[in-house]
Amino acid sequence: MKAHRWYTPWLLTAPALIWLAVFSLWPALNTGVLSFTNVHTLSGGQFIGVRNYVLMWQDPQLRDAILNTVIFMVVCVPLLTFLPLLLALLVQRTLPFMGFFRTVFYFPVIASAVVVALIWQWLLDDRGLVNGLGRQAGLIHHTLPFLTDRWLLLSSAIALTVWKGLGYYMVLYLSALGNVRRELHEAAAVDGAGTVRRFCSVTVPGVRGTMALVSVLIAVNAMRVFTELYVLGGRTGGVGGQDVSLVMLIQQAASGSDGRIGYASALSVLLFVLTVGPLLLLARWNRRTD
Amino acid sequence: MPRVRAGFTPAAVAAIAAITTVALSGCGVGGTSSDAAKQSVAADAPLKGTITFQTWSLKNDKFTPYFTGLVQDFETRHPGTTINWIDQPGDGYTDKVTSQVTSGSLPDVVNLPPDIAHSVAKVGGLLDLTKNVPTLAQDYVHSGVAAYGYADLGADSYGLPWYLGTDISLWNKAMLQRDGLDPAHLPKTFDDLLAQAKVMHDRSGGKDYLMSRPPGLSDIVNSGTALMTSDGKKFAFNTPGAAAMLDKYTAAYAAGYLPSDVLTSTYEGNSALFNKQEVAWTTGGGNYIQSTQQTNPSLTPLIVPSPALDTAPLYVQGVSVAAKSKNLPLALAFAEFVTDDTNQVNFVKLAPGYLPGSAASANNPAYSKSDGTAQGDASVFAYQDMQKAVNFTPPVWTDAMNTVLNQQIALAMTGKESAKQALDNAVNRADQLLDQ
Structure with a gap:
């Protein structure tokens, strides 16, 4: 059998490496460099040292953006880690119509995020279905300001994200649950373990690897939250910009013909640092539990 | 076992320097020529x-x-x-x-x-x-x-x-008459508009609206406020006149003279609401009526035009x-x-x-x-x-500044800040953005 030449592996991986270098590594490096300049959309700009990073801390919206983004992540990670697992356990059973329910639960995943957010916008509007039904049922006497109250809007965006993500992570768990041996459940049942005990001692350890993966995916996606808040809160990020996220702040800084690309790059570096932190924590937690 | 040296080797430093240099050349940093x-x-x-x-x-x-x-x-x-x-x-x-x-x-x-x-x-x-x-x-x-x-x-x-x-005012005659307002005596100033908005609100039981847009730069200028200092280097629209105008909008919003969603993402704009006959006033170009003949012919015969309130935009x-x-x-x-x-x-x-x-x-x-x-x-x-229209928007006014102003106006109109505080914040932030 003929031996491969030394460059064969490089040749095979070259397309992926070139793609990675051009569309990931290069832009990332360039963003880091731009964060030390005052480059605008149309003008070249100059090096200004760490001025953008100093300006960041004088930006009154940054605190709100970090707080909203971190809350978004802290709430979404546990909800989207455990709820899809429970859902997967439900639809895993071989009962009539289970295929239908799996499709229904997965449906929000394939719907466009913008379309879904617009539907929620109509639902949560002052004259929307939720307020209308609430009033008719006598549950509320005043309109609930889902789209104008800071915390209600943030909660609505979280609820939307969880609802839309459930199906996707459910499918990941369904695949993982298939690998949990039935004998383990039967042995635990023989030993007298109830449903909750079997869930904690058999199911969770069996899908722990998937749980770690799901947590990481959710954390990264939550740190990049944009569409849900943008559509529900508008381009200003809710009333007074109180529901702005870090990515929205980056978008606002960089948009228009006078976009502050240097400042937006500094914000992007901050987002990167804030995203890497939780990922390292999750990786550490995963190693500990192995 | 040999110790691994911490830090970068000379080769690594050279590589980083090379990458940075190439990155700098790619980012377009450098002066521009106006030759x-x-x-x-x-x-x-x-x-x-x-x-x-x-x-x-x-x-x-x-x-x-x-x-x-x-x-x-x-x-x-x-x-x-x-x-x-x-x-x-x-x-x-x-x-x-x-x-x-x-x-x-x-x-x-x-x-x-x-x-x-x-x-x-x-x-x-x-x-x-x-x-x-x-x-x-x-x-x-x-x-x-x-x-x-x-x-x-x-x-x-x-x-x-x-x-x-420029923009002129356009009114829905049927809605005005339904709520006891006279199309022959249309508002000429912002204060007239407020007064008639109250009448429409009260007589329709809060179902009809005359006003349907939050204030912006044009309202500030029409309050007699200069947007910038005379040398054009700083913003200066945090005046008592502008604050009084914003207070009037805030009171009107709280009283329900404007639709509650004018500050939310579901706000469609006063022109869209006018076309749906949900509000009785909008502003539009001089060809507005002609364009509705194609898009909304049932509305066209109901429209009464009048000059813009206060000073018209150019x-x-x-x-x-x-x-x-x-x-x-x-x-x-x-x-x-x-x-x-x-x-x-x-x-x-x-x-x-x-x-x-x-x-x-x-x-x-x-x-x-x-x-x-x-x-x-x-x-x-x-x-x-x-003949007397004014271009309200200074050329240095950017999207980011507009976002800040809209945010602060929304905070004032929802009572989370006073009008003065909101305008002070908007001016300070706009000045910061101007310096960037």
Whole structure:
């Protein structure tokens, strides 16, 4: 059998490496460099040292953006880690119509995020279905300001994200649950373990690897939250910009013909640092539990 | 076991330095030159070759024959020339022009409003027309020429005024009458509007609205407030007059005279609400009634036009010449041809309610005569408003500043901040953005 030449592996991986270098590594490096300049959309700009990073801390919206983004992540990670697992356990059973329910639960995943957010916008509007039904049922006497109250809007965006993500992570768990041996459940049942005990001692350890993966995916996606808040809160990020996220702040800084690309790059570096932190924590937690 | 040295090896340092250097060269950091903008174009240079002419959202059944004829006319007068006419869609024009500038593909002659022209002129992308069109001040209306002159760029001008527009007021007669308001006595000032908004709200039980937009720069200017200091270096719209105006809006919003969703993402805009007959007042261009004949014919007979409340806004469209055009003589000649008096008058005939930017025709008394229809009246009001209309938006006003102002206004209107505090915050933040 003929031996491969030394460059064969490089040749095979070259397309992926070139793609990675051009569309990931290069832009990332360039963003880091731009964060030390005052480059605008149309003008070249100059090096200004760490001025953008100093300006960041004088930006009154940054605190709100970090707080909203971190809350978004802290709430979404546990909800989207455990709820899809429970859902997967439900639809895993071989009962009539289970295929239908799996499709229904997965449906929000394939719907466009913008379309879904617009539907929620109509639902949560002052004259929307939720307020209308609430009033008719006598549950509320005043309109609930889902789209104008800071915390209600943030909660609505979280609820939307969880609802839309459930199906996707459910499918990941369904695949993982298939690998949990039935004998383990039967042995635990023989030993007298109830449903909750079997869930904690058999199911969770069996899908722990998937749980770690799901947590990481959710954390990264939550740190990049944009569409849900943008559509529900508008381009200003809710009333007074109180529901702005870090990515929205980056978008606002960089948009228009006078976009502050240097400042937006500094914000992007901050987002990167804030995203890497939780990922390292999750990786550490995963190693500990192995 | 050998110890592994902490830190970077010389090779790693060299690699990082090399990557950084390459990255720097790629990011476009460096000064820009305005030499191209300042160059003189020989007036007697022969006209030949090919150029591209870009318009903004004007390729349609109504305007395409005009532009086709315009180009043919020019090419016939100047044999050996070719004008490639391209049109960009209405949405995302700023982004399109921005990408054309950064990629060095800005068309030779380009239709730009003053704010986009300012951004392009700042980086030396447009030809100085004060120098190259000696009759600029005489041939074009003063307000139009002034819109393309920028305090931060000296005494130069970067656009030939093409067509001018303004906003007039438009009212739904049926809704006014239903709520006991007289279409013959329409509001003339913001305070009149507030008073009638209360009447409409009270008589309709809160179902009908007269007002349906949050305040903006135009309201601040109409409160008698200058947006910037006299030297144009700082914002200064946090005045008691502006705060009083904002307080009135806040009170009106709290009393339910405006739809509750004007501050949310579900707000469709006062024009959309007017078209749906949910509000009885909107502002629009002089051709608004004509356009509703195609889009909403049942509404058209109900519309009553009137002059704008307080001072009307001035909207200017102009034609600029790319400083890096490879055929500047032809580009300049064609830009002047497009905006000469004859062609401007012919163009505006297709767009009632707009006025030509050429001095010879802007004050033509023909524009002040109505044919007796509501559209005719609207055109006359637009003409009258245009005589004292003001361009409210300073060229240094950016999207980011507008976002900040809207955020602060929303905080004030929802009672989370006082009007004074909101305006102070907006001014401070706008000043910070100006310095960046």
